[in-house]
Amino acid sequence: SQQGEEDPQALSIQEGENATMNCSYKTSINNLQWYRQNSGRGLVHLILIRSNEREKHSGRLRVTLDTSKKSSSLLITASRAADTASYFCATDERGTYKYIFGTGTRLKVLA
C-alpha cells in the first residue's frame, strides 16, 4: 500500500517561476527521499533528508521536513522547461528498510 500522498497531483507553471510540491506520510520514518521521473523512464534520485533534519538544499532544490506533521515539501526555484517531469516522495517506515512511494506530482514547466 502507498504511504505517501502528494499534492498537487498536477502543476503547470511558467519557466522561471518556483514550483512547490508537498508530501504527507502516515508513520514514523528514518528518511524521506525525493525522486524525478521523466516520461515513464527510470527514477533519478534528487535528495535524501533524514528524520532529524529539517531542511536541505541541493542546487535549485530545497526540501523541508516536518516530522510532527508528517509532511515534506520540495521547492524548485527558477524552474526550467527541463524540469518537466513527475516528482515522487518516498519514505522508509521506521524499523524497516523498504521505501514506500507517494502518489506523485506531475510538473509541467512552460517555456
Place this chain on the structure above:
Amino acid sequence: SAVISQKPSRDICQRGTSLTIQCQVDSQVTMMFWYRQQPGQSLTLIATANQGSEATYESGFVIDKFPISRPNLTFSTLTVSNMSPEDSSIYLCSVGKGGGGETQYFGPGTRLLVL
C-alpha cells in the same frame, strides 16, 4: 552510488506466458527491491530480496505470481508468471543498504506489455 542495469528493457508478451527480468548491480548490496509502476501511477513495492533468504512479499503480491531469485549480492531476477494484460507495467529494481540513511538507487526499468 550504484549503477544498475535491467534486462530486457522492454518486451511484448502473450497472455499466459512468463517473463523473467534480470537486475545487475555494479557493487555488492545487501538488499534489493522490486517495484511495479502501472501506467500513469506511482511505484508499488512488490517484494524485498535479500541474498540467502526467501523474498518478502508485500500485501497483494504472491510468490507463485512473482517468483524472485537472489543468488548473490549483485544479481536478482523477477519472473512475472502466467501474464495477463493487467500485468502491463514498468518493473523496476532498486538497491539500498540496510540500517537506514542510505539512498535507494533505481534501475532503468523494464517496460512490459501483455497482449
